[in-house]
Amino acid sequence: xxxxxxxxxxxxxxxxxxxxxxxxxxxxxxxxxxxxxxxxxxxxxxxxxxxxxxxxxxxxxxxxxxxxxxxxxxxxxxxxxxxxxxxxxxxxxxxxxxxxxxxxxxxxxxxxxxxxxxxxxxxxxxxxxxxxxxxxxxxxxxxxxxxxxxxxxxxxxxxxxxxxxxxxxxxxxxxxxxxxxxxxxxxxxxxxxxxxxxxxxxxxxxxxxxxxxxxxxxxxxxxxxxxxxxxxxxxxxxxxxxxxxxxxxxxxxxxxxxxxxxxxxxxxxxxxxxxxxxxxxxxxxxxxxxxxxxxxxxxxxxxxxxxxxxxxxxxxxxxxxxxxxxxxxxxxxxxxxxxxxxxxxxxxxxxxxxxxxxxxxxxxxxxxxxxxxxxxxxxxxxxxxxxxxxxxxxxxxxxxxxxxxxxxxxxxxxxxxxxxxxxxxxxxxxxxxxxxxxxxxxxxxxxxxx
Amino acid sequence: xxxxxxxxxxxxxxxxxxxxxxxxxxxxxxxxxxxxxxxxxxxxxxxxxxxxxxxxxxxxxxxxxxxxxxxxxxxxxxxxxxxxxxxxxxxxxxxxxxxxxxxxxxxxxxxxxxxxxxxxxxxxxxxxxxxxxxxxxxxxxxxxxxxxxxxxxxxxxxxxxxxxxxxxxxxxxxxxxxxxxxxxxxxxxxxxxxxxxxxxxxxxxxxxxxxxxxxxxxxxxxxxxxxxxxxxxxxxxxxxxxxxxxxxxxxxxxxxxxxxxxxxxxxxxxxxxxxxxxxxxxxxxxxxxxxxxxxxxxxxxxxxxxxxxxxxxxxxxxxxxxxxxxxxxxxxxxxxxxxxxxxxxxxxxxxxxxxxxxxxxxxxxxxxxxxxxxxxxxxxxxxxxxxxxxxxxxxxxxxxxxxxxxxxxxxxxxxxxxxxxxxxxxxxxxxxxxxxxxxxxxxxxxxxxxxxxxxxxxxxxxxxxxxxxxxxxxxxxxxxxxxxxxxxxxxxxxxxxxxxxxxxxxxxxxxxxxxxxxxxxxxxxxx
Numbered sequence: 011x012x013x014x015x016x017x018x019x020x021x022x023x024x025x026x027x028x029x030x031x032x033x034x035x036x037x038x039x040x041x042x043x044x045x046x047x048x049x050x051x052x053x054x055x056x057x058x059x060x061x062x063x064x065x066x067x068x069x070x071x072x073x074x075x076x077x078x079x080x081x082x083x084x085x086x087x088x089x090x091x092x093x094x095x096x097x098x099x100x101x102x103x104x105x106x107x108x109x110x111x112x113x114x115x116x117x118x119x120x121x122x123x124x125x126x127x128x129x130x131x132x133x134x135x136x137x138x139x140x141x142x143x144x145x146x147x148x149x150x151x152x153x154x155x156x157x158x159x160x161x162x163x164x165x166x167x168x169x170x171x172x173x174x175x176x177x178x179x180x181x182x183x184x185x186x187x188x189x190x191x192x193x194x195x196x197x198x199x200x201x202x203x204x205x206x207x208x209x210x211x212x213x214x215x216x217x218x219x220x221x222x223x224x225x226x227x228x229x230x231x232x233x234x235x236x237x238x239x240x241x242x243x244x245x246x247x248x249x250x251x252x253x254x255x256x257x258x259x260x261x262x263x264x265x266x267x268x269x270x271x272x273x274x275x276x277x278x279x280x281x282x283x284x285x286x287x288x289x290x291x292x293x294x295x296x297x298x299x300x301x302x303x304x305x306x307x308x309x310x311x312x313x314x315x316x317x318x319x320x321x322x323x324x325x326x327x328x329x330x331x332x333x334x335x336x337x338x339x340x341x342x343x344x345x346x347x348x349x350x351x352x353x354x355x356x357x358x359x360x361x362x363x364x365x366x367x368x369x370x371x372x373x374x375x376x377x378x379x380x381x382x383x384x385x386x387x388x389x390x391x392x393x394x395x396x397x398x399x400x401x402x403x404x405x406x407x408x409x410x411x412x413x414x415x416x417x418x419x420x421x422x423x424x425x426x427x428x429x430x431x432x433x434x435x436x437x438x439x440x441x442x443x444x445x446x447x448x449x450x451x452x453x454x455x456x457x458x459x460x
Numbered sequence: 461x462x463x464x465x466x467x468x469x470x471x472x473x474x475x476x477x478x479x480x481x482x483x484x485x486x487x488x489x490x491x492x493x494x495x496x497x498x499x500x501x502x503x504x505x506x507x508x509x510x511x512x513x514x515x516x517x518x519x520x521x522x523x524x525x526x527x528x529x530x531x532x533x534x535x536x537x538x539x540x541x542x543x544x545x546x547x548x549x550x551x552x553x554x555x556x557x558x559x560x561x562x563x564x565x566x567x568x569x570x571x572x573x574x575x576x577x578x579x580x581x582x583x584x585x586x587x588x589x590x591x592x593x594x595x596x597x598x599x600x601x602x603x604x605x606x607x608x609x610x611x612x613x614x615x616x617x618x619x620x621x622x623x624x625x626x627x628x629x630x631x632x633x634x635x636x637x638x639x640x641x642x643x644x645x646x647x648x649x650x651x652x653x654x655x656x657x658x659x660x661x662x663x664x665x666x667x668x669x670x671x672x673x674x675x676x677x678x679x680x681x682x683x684x685x686x687x688x689x690x691x692x693x694x695x696x697x698x699x700x701x702x703x704x705x706x707x708x709x710x711x712x713x714x715x716x717x718x719x720x721x722x723x724x725x726x727x728x729x730x731x732x733x734x735x736x737x738x739x740x741x742x743x744x745x746x747x748x749x750x751x752x753x754x755x756x757x758x759x760x761x762x763x764x765x766x767x768x769x770x771x772x773x774x775x776x777x778x779x780x781x782x783x784x785x786x787x788x789x790x791x792x793x794x795x796x797x798x799x800x801x802x803x804x805x806x807x808x809x810x811x812x813x814x815x816x817x818x819x820x821x822x823x824x825x826x827x828x829x830x831x832x833x834x835x836x837x838x839x840x841x842x843x844x845x846x847x848x849x850x851x852x853x854x855x856x857x858x859x860x861x862x863x864x865x866x867x868x869x870x871x872x873x874x875x876x877x878x879x880x881x882x883x884x885x886x887x888x889x890x891x892x893x894x895x896x897x898x899x900x901x902x903x904x905x906x907x908x909x910x911x912x913x914x915x916x917x918x919x920x921x922x923x924x925x926x927x928x929x930x931x932x933x934x935x936x937x938x939x940x941x942x943x944x945x946x947x948x949x950x951x952x953x954x955x956x957x958x959x960x961x962x963x964x965x966x967x968x969x970x971x972x973x974x975x976x977x978x979x980x981x982x983x984x985x986x987x
Contacts, residue, residue: 011530011531011532011533011536011541011545011546011549012529012530012531012533013528013529013530013531013541013546013549013550013844014526014528014529014550014844015528015550015551015554015557015828015842015844016525016526016527016528016826016827016828016847016849017551017553017554018525018858019553020859022524023524023858023859024859032853032861032864033853034853034854035524035850035851035852035853036518036852036853036854037519037523037848037850037851037852037855038481038515038518038519038852039480039519039848040480040481040483040740041698041739041740041780042848042852042855043852043855044656044697044698044699044700044741044886045656045698045699045700045877045881045886045889047886047887047889047890048656048877048881048886048889049656049875049877050890051881051889051890052875052876052877052878052881053875056874395890396890399890441978
């Protein structure tokens with residue numbers, strides 16, 4: 011007879027000392043883990059519910075400005091550095107981590123309309139309604155300095171003829187471009203613009219340099235146009251005219267031929283700069299003019315701030331926002347920025363505050379233990395797997411909206427539906443082919459000029 | 461050459477182990493047009509394959525314990541080995557696991573192990589309750605409830621157990637304190653606990669099946685079986701469906717979500733006396749008053765094998781490794797591989813001392829031990845190869861500390877499954893539900909394919925009976941012979957004619973319409 015029974019000595023299966031970790035044994039045999047899909051589903055459901063519980067995106071406000079915040083600029087060299095300007099001419103440099111003002115840059119009379127920081131993080135360009143562009147030196151290291159409020163004087167001033175609306179700095183040389191009644195190209199060391207572009211007589215609203223092809227930049231103007239320029243050429247490249255004005259463009263830093271524009275009609279339109287005859291995507295959800303747009307450094311999502319007092323985060327290729335942030339006190343949002351690491355948002359609004367938000371509303375802040383990370387990874391995988399199930403998608407999709415926004419959304423949907431219905435009826439009662447079907451991505455484009 | 465054969469053998473064995481960890485067949489990429497979706501699916505499949513291979517490697521190299529075995533040498537036969545001879549051969553700690561509790565006054569006894577197999581609760585018909593840490597032969601609690609006790613079951617951990625007493629179900633804690641009296645369960649006969657759903661199920665004298673949530677106290681469902689008194693109940697661990705045996709010989713399967721059985725099978729001739737489910741949920745074993753033990757395929761609901769018990773089987777149990785124990789009278793038979801194929805003789809047999817009548821059988825999880833509750837007390841028998849040698853700490857841990865137990869309780873409550881998820885096929889959860897029309901189409905196409913394949917393969921003519929005069933014409937006989945045979949050519953002809961009919965339905969568009977203005981087209985004479 012050969013016989014053996016299962017024997018386990020307690021020493022092999024328990025820890026030796028009380029300081030040791032408990033021993034863990036796994037047996038992955040599926041028959042020991044019955045109903046695993048049901049368990050995964052329940053875990054996904056609980057994770058989605060917990061996500062809602064922990065969705066507290068607001069971190070804090072940077073207060074100090076005495077008037078509405080008109081523009082923000084982030085320092086590419088410092089994660090915790092932010093520059094803001096307000097409508098009363100006040101420019102402030104912030105230490106975001108400590109939520110305090112480090113420097114003030116006084117000088118502008120009237121509203122500051124444009125801010126830009128050079129790529130090396132040393133210079134700040136500001137322009138405004140007082141027809142002056144000012145170049146400032148940004149203090150190198152300010153962490154740890156407890157001096158608090160400190161004032162600064164500009165390194166250089168450049169006088170223009172008309173009020174400026176916007177400015178952006180070149181990515182790797184000492185050139186910056188301002189927009190106002192025309193597009194001016196400036197050098198740090200020259201008091202006059204080195205080059206000027208005019209195409210139509212309207213005022214330029216925004217300028218953004220392409221992060222990859224650094225001499226190319228896009229402007230938007232009040233003649234409802236989005237125009238592309240190249241510094242190496244004497245003339246503008248291309249122009250696109252839409253039905254409503256575009257307030258801002260932002261280049262996708264990962265696919266730098268794509269840009270997204272914030273439009274006055276409450277939508278954002280993504281375009282491929284090589285093919286401007288149709289939008290690659292329309293991002294809907296805002297119910298009022300979108301004032302600012304900024305891409306995350308990952309290029310997978312972008313943030314928008316709107317006149318409807320909300321901030322939304324869109325996937326770069328998604329038609330609807332995946333997140334909406336609002337507070338009772340936040341007024342119309344003029345400027346939004348993603349932080350340099352893509353995990354925070356900054357928004358400047360009419361209520362004189364700059365607000366700090368989390369990029370992911372329910373993200374756990376601070377250093378995570380490896381097992382916490384593993385848990386988060388597991389839960390997000392399970393959520394991804396069961397996201398199509400009705401209960402999970404319902405909970406995941408739901409966002410509370412302020413009543414005015416909610417109602418305005420309904421009104422917009424109703425009017426859109428009515429318009430669609432009217433068009434289809436018109437088409438049905440006309441000769442076939444006489445009313446062509448225009449795709450939505452082309453509908454808002456009036457003309458494309460070269 | 462030999463090594464080559466050996467490596468080939470290893471390869472097939474490895475493939476079998478990998479197959480165990482795969483969750484179903486690969487997704488078919490047929491008909492998927494979207495390139496992106498296709499690529500995502502391919503990538504997923506690669507990940508699944510990797511996971512299965514890794515899991516199989518874990519099984520091959522990392523599992524700490526090996527299973528037990530009992531092998532005969534020479535002319536010996538394993539079924540003739542007595543418990544005494546086995547006890548003599550094994551080591552001291554294993555020998556201690558075989559014991560007899562002589563409790564002749566308050567029996568017959570029923571018993572239940574907790575999920576990790578460390579604790580044992582036993583209950584005598586005449587009101588005797590006891591909890592043991594049985595490996596250490598330590599009595600934790602003893603209690604006399606002075607009432608008929610019919611069944612006992614551990615709840616989610618060893619702290620609580622439910623007892624089916626004369627009138628109601630009671631819940632006691634580890635110290636023997638009565639925690640709850642569940643007055644909704646009236647004169648219960650049998651209890652079951654669903655650990656994933658925290659449901660306590662009872663079936664009573666009137667044939668009513670009740671589910672009560674032990675975490676919230678909610679009465680989840682009360683189903684009337686309408687089949688009279690039933691004292692036979694067993695849970696299928698694979699899908700948590702409850703199987704009830706009835707006196708008319710049928711076994712019904714229940715979930716709390718439906719007031720009618722999910723499935724009914726007529727299993728025995730005469731009353732069903734015992735039901736047991738295999739751990740993987742593929743097979744069910746039933747025992748009846750007719751003295752037969754039958755193995756059933758639970759998915760197809762068809763019988764697989766039949767065995768004969770010496771007398772009426774009183775209780776059945778299937779171990780984690782698929783050993784089947786049958787208790788009839790004072791004889792215990794243990795069968796190996798009896799579910800997968802028909803066996804001719806049992807693996808082990810045992811006869812209870814003093815002609816004690818067996819009442820209840822339970823295999824101990826993660827141990828090679830079978831507990832038999834009988835009229836003279838309780839016997840613990842050694843059954844090598846019955847238990848799963850490797851436990852999973854997060855499922856059931858025999859060496860659990862108090863802190864681990866507390867944590868596990870919280871986690872199991874967080875992962876508690878809603879009772880709505882109890883269905884016959886647990887892989888349905890999260891799967892795409894086809895519309896009725898699609899289902900019908902899929903089924904009919906399957907049927908057609910199978911028919912054609914059969915016809916092509918066999919092409920056998922059907923034997924036709926000779927009938928009365930007038931109905932036995934040669935033409936009729938020929939027609940009858942081929943009514944049910946679908947040959948390949950016949951299917952092809954049917955398809956062709958269908959295509960033809962479809963083509964003839966499409967009317968040619970008249971061309972001269974263009975010459976007439978649209979507004980006047982309707983006045984044009986037709987034809």
